[in-house]
Amino acid sequence: MNANQLANVLSKKNKKLEEKIVLKAQNLNISYGNELAVKDVSIDIPENSITAIIGPSGCGKSTLLRSFNRMNDFILGAGLQGKVLYRGIDLYGKDVDPVEVRRKIGMVFQKPNPFPKSIFDNVAWGPLINGYPKKEIYKLVEKSLQAAALWGEVKDRLKSSAMALSGGQQQRLCIARALAMDPEIILMDEPCSALDPVSTAHIEDLMFELKKDYTLVIVTHNMQQASRVSNFTAFFESGNLVEFGETQNIFTLPKNKRTEDYVSGRFG
Amino acid sequence: MISRNLTNRYVIAKIFHGFCFTVAWSGVLILGILLFHVTQEGIQWLDLQFLSDFPSRFPAKAGIHSALIGTLWLISLTALFSVPIGIGAGLYLEEFTKKNRISQFVDLNISNLAGVPSIVYGMLGLVIFVRWFELNQSVLAGSLTMSLLILPVIIISTREALRAVPNTIRQAAFALGATRWQTVYAHVLPAAFPGILTGIILALSRAIGETAPLIMIGALTYVAFVPDGPMDDFTALPIQIFNWASRPQQQFHELAAAGILVLLFVLLLMNSIAVIIRHRLEKKS
Numbered sequence: 244m245n246a247n248q249l250a251n252v253l254s255k256k257n258k259k260l261e262e263k264i265v266l267k268a269q270n271l272n273i274s275y276g277n278e279l280a281v282k283d284v285s286i287d288i289p290e291n292s293i294t295a296i297i298g299p300s301g302c303g304k305s306t307l308l309r310s311f312n313r314m315n316d317f318i319l320g321a322g323l324q325g326k327v328l329y330r331g332i333d334l335y336g337k338d339v340d341p342v343e344v345r346r347k348i349g350m351v352f353q354k355p356n357p358f359p360k361s362i363f364d365n366v367a368w369g370p371l372i373n374g375y376p377k378k379e380i381y382k383l384v385e386k387s388l389q390a391a392a393l394w395g396e397v398k399d400r401l402k403s404s405a406m407a408l409s410g411g412q413q414q415r416l417c418i419a420r421a422l423a424m425d426p427e428i429i430l431m432d433e434p435c436s437a438l439d440p441v442s443t444a445h446i447e448d449l450m451f452e453l454k455k456d457y458t459l460v461i462v463t464h465n466m467q468q469a470s471r472v473s474n475f476t477a478f479f480e481s482g483n484l485v486e487f488g489e490t491q492n493i494f495t496l497p498k499n500k501r502t503e504d505y506v507s508g509r510f511g
Numbered sequence: 512m513i514s515r516n517l518t519n520r521y522v523i524a525k526i527f528h529g530f531c532f533t534v535a536w537s538g539v540l541i542l543g544i545l546l547f548h549v550t551q552e553g554i555q556w557l558d559l560q561f562l563s564d565f566p567s568r569f570p571a572k573a574g575i576h577s578a579l580i581g582t583l584w585l586i587s588l589t590a591l592f593s594v595p596i597g598i599g600a601g602l603y604l605e606e607f608t609k610k611n612r613i614s615q616f617v618d619l620n621i622s623n624l625a626g627v628p629s630i631v632y633g634m635l636g637l638v639i640f641v642r643w644f645e646l647n648q649s650v651l652a653g654s655l656t657m658s659l660l661i662l663p664v665i666i667i668s669t670r671e672a673l674r675a676v677p678n679t680i681r682q683a684a685f686a687l688g689a690t691r692w693q694t695v696y697a698h699v700l701p702a703a704f705p706g707i708l709t710g711i712i713l714a715l716s717r718a719i720g721e722t723a724p725l726i727m728i729g730a731l732t733y734v735a736f737v738p739d740g741p742m743d744d745f746t747a748l749p750i751q752i753f754n755w756a757s758r759p760q761q762q763f764h765e766l767a768a769a770g771i772l773v774l775l776f777v778l779l780l781m782n783s784i785a786v787i788i789r790h791r792l793e794k795k796s
Contacts, residue, residue: 356679421687
């Protein structure tokens with residue numbers, strides 16, 4: 244398959260995907276105190292795809308990501324105007340419970356942050372506190388660990404501490420933990436930035452697999468990673484969404500000069 | 512250019528090293544001298560009879576039984592009152608309330624309360640618990656007063672232990688759709704527990720040694736019985752020690768020294784238990 248064919252297949256697939264928008268930001272402004280971190284951003288995230296958010300440090304991409312499952316609520320002085328629509332529901336509406344939001348929209352963080360508990364408990368805890376039947380939890384843990392491509396490595400030591408795992412394994416455990424909640428969207432905030440290239444490759448393979456069942460939004464500093472794994476790419480600069488489109492186009496035929504400079508490594 | 516000053520820098524480092532060494536070991540030395548002195552004076556009186564006898568006018572018959580049991584009563588009840596309230600208050604201030612003017616005001620006040628002299632708490636206890644609530648000089652009144660005294664210490668150390676728990680753990684839990692209470696109960700509290708425990712033990716150790724507030728609320732100095740319940744009169748180790756030490760006879764001074772040994776032993780025991788529990792918990796995680 245040559246590059247053209249690949250592009251064709253991708254764009255066909257993407258056309259189909261574009262019809263189903265699962266997450267939508269409308270004229271979103273997010274501020275910390277007096278500082279505007281995200282400026283009037285509107286973006287559509289299609290279902291069963293990987294959307295990469297790229298841009299220089301401090302451009303507001305992590306802020307935007309955290310606003311998608313209301314993790315910004317915990318930051319002192321963070322304010323938000325505009326709308327974030329998840330299947331048409333405004334996540335910041337009055338009768339929306341942020342706890343409910345985070346059950347449907349999971350998150351994987353920059354640094355692996357497993358609980359200082361056993362591998363099993365790390366995965367089981369989320370579903371259990373949300374009322375998952377105790378009898379079936381073992382099956383769910385196995386399924387989630389398998390989906391995160393970690394089962395083979397840990398199946399003999401589920402009761403040992405998660406802290407004894409390597410960084411890459413810990414990050415996959417964090418992904419398994421998010422998957423166990425059966426979310427529809429998984430947000431990943433630079434999930435590979437603390438990992439070595441081998442572990443990074445593992446996670447990227449995993450993302451490809453996950454795309455079939457979930458919608459992924461990842462923030463990344465790694466341009467190659469964005470071009471390798473994502474279907475869509477959004478380029479941010481100082482809080483503005485500069486360009487958003489199919490990854491193929493962003494990296495080969497960017498419309499905006501700033502985007503071109505950034506993806507070709509001329510700045511940032 | 513840069514390396515010319517190297518010897519000089521090493522000299523400075525050595526001087527500072529020596530200073531820190533001296534400071535650290537002088538504390539141990541002072542404790543050693545104190546222990547040696549007290550042991551030399553009191554060890555001859557220290558036997559089972561001393562532990563099981565009630566106070567007496569005759570040094571040979573005098574024992575520390577009522578004071579020891581009184582102290583155990585006092586410290587158990589104090590822990591019962593102050594630990595849940597202290598941890599609860601610390602949790603509320605650190606995990607549940609938003610940072611604003613009111614919480615800052617509460618913060619400031621708790622820090623100030625930790626510095627209030629113990630005799631002031633004694634007066635407060637006398638007015639509120641002894642007089643208003645008519646608890647008289649009971650062990651209950653004593654332990655409530657002690658609880659007031661050590662509450663700020665427990666609250667402050669609880670908050671510090673909670674603050675030391677990395678935020679990433681809270682975020683991980685919240686991202687799984689956990690409520691604040693679920694997050695705190697399952698992850699934050701267990702992670703902070705060793706630190707909280709240390710604070711509690713330090714606070715209770717302080718309560719064990721306090722004399723002034725107990726004298727203020729009128730705890731008795733001569734008690735020939737042990738309390739049967741929280742409403743009974745009582746005495747405590749430091750009061751008994753103070754009583755003996757203020758008598759003119761040399762033999763009573765030696766009894767006081769023996770009492771100090773018992774008090775130190777109880778303290779050491781409490782601290783050791785805390786260290787063991789901490790160690791276990793830290794190994795587990």
